[in-house]
Amino acid sequence: MIVSAHAAAGAALGSIMKTKSYKDWALLVAAGVASHVVLDFVPYWYSDHPVFIAVDTALVFVIAGAIIYGTGRFYPVLVGAIAAAAQDIEHVLAEYSIFLEEAVFISHRPWFPRTILSPFWGLLIQAVFIVFVIWAAFRYKRPPKE
Ligand SMILES: [Zn+2]
Numbered sequence: 001m002i003v004s005a006h007a008a009a010g011a012a013l014g015s016i017m018k019t020k021s022y023k024d025w026a027l028l029v030a031a032g033v034a035s036h037v038v039l040d041f042v043p044y045w046y047s048d049h050p051v052f053i054a055v056d057t058a059l060v061f062v063i064a065g066a067i068i069y070g071t072g073r074f075y076p077v078l079v080g081a082i083a084a085a086a087q088d089i090e091h092v093l094a095e096y097s098i099f100l101e102e103a104v105f106i107s108h109r110p111w112f113p114r115t116i117l118s119p120f121w122g123l124l125i126q127a128v129f130i131v132f133v134i135w136a137a138f139r140y141k142r143p144p145k146e
Pocket of ligand 1: 087
């Protein structure tokens, strides 16, 4: 999925999951990373166009910011969003840096089964998904100190 869909999912996890103990935080990070792999199985559409990437990146901050603002769970939402979306930074590194030849994260490997849909269906699926996880983040949010 696109970065903003990954970040929305991670932000929702941070809103919903417990963050009282270190174990809770570890579970949140693990769930965020796992969500990235699961969501890359979902058929979608994306573009390499700089405008698309800019809008997608801006949406990350709008969505995570809205969930932080609406739930008061700053660090859980931030950590969840980073754990779920930061893997996609390697696409940029693989493209522009000499240190990374190709993407290494499991769902970015060439053999990982990815299905790219038409722009209409690919974006519609992700838009519906993003709306759903934002709804879930607010519906099932925990108090800031849980
Ligand atoms: Zn990815």
